[in-house]
Amino acid sequence: MSTLYQRIIELSDTEIAISLLHYLESDISTDGKTKKVLLSEISDLINATIRGAIISEARSYNVNNVNNTNYNILDGDGYNEININPSSANREAKFPDPTLAVNLNRKLKIRNGGNGTHKITLTPFAAETFNVMSGNEEWTLSSFELIQAGDWCEFIGNGTNWIKCNEPYWHKFNNPATGAKVSKTTGWTADQFTPGGFEITFSEAPIGSIAVRDVISQGGTQSTIFYRKSGDTNISNTPSGSSELSHVLMFSDDDVIQGVYWMSSDLKIQIAVTNVNTDVNVQYPIEYLQ
Incomplete structure (x- = not known):
């Protein structure tokens, strides 16, 4: 039993551990006391693995706060979110090359962290596009704008272009013109x-x-x-x-x-x-x- 338990400890795949748990519940031949101890220890192991994965994922989410300057997003720089404060002028966030392997399936969230006076324009690395779904149409845009404080969007690299992957949401104009x-x-x-x-x-x-x-x-x-x-x-x-x-x-x-x-x-x-x-x-x- 110690060899089996040691193997379970080494597992990194929670689904495999769960399968072993089901096996122990149904097929193992041992006395009730030993089986109960094993089941308890394996359950604790699975719970700890899940908690560790959640904590690890949370720790790996990195935000880069950029203050009042244009910003070029680098290949594989480890940032998940770029929060730009365009406090004194409109600013630009230039996306990396989506054709590189390091940017394939990479998600990037861009947020306007300013006071609402200035906008952020997203631009591609070269001639790539920002692809946006509108109903049953897919638009290919050469740029994308975040015009108000708190506006944000998320794109994922598909190996060719950047695809908008967050659901659209309504934005209220802070000071709409009258008349x-x-x-x-x-x-x-x-x-x-x-x-x-x-x-x-x-x-x-x-x-x-x-x-x-x-x-x-x-x-x-x-x-x-x-x-x-x-x-x-x-x-x-x-x-x-x-x-x-x-x-x-x-x-x-x-x-x-x-x-x-x-x-x-x-x-x-x-x-x-x-x-x-x-x-x-x-x-x-x-x-x-x-």
């Missing part, structure tokens, strides 16, 4: 997204945002209004004629609506009206999803 952002009152072509519609760029949102929450209203001769993210060919360019009812923004008896608008990778949406005398007013966004 109308942009309006369109003339130049419409009825029931057309482009070129006779209205394309809006939500440049207030950071690069890498997939949606905004905003207020849109209509005036003049009110009509049914449709919306799509810019260039979405899954939605007809003539939405009323094609009965794209899932993308109705407002009906003719609606004055104003607050909604969530999915954007293209360049932060744009498109609006179509069914009456050329309709006025459309778009306010500044209050939240962004990134």
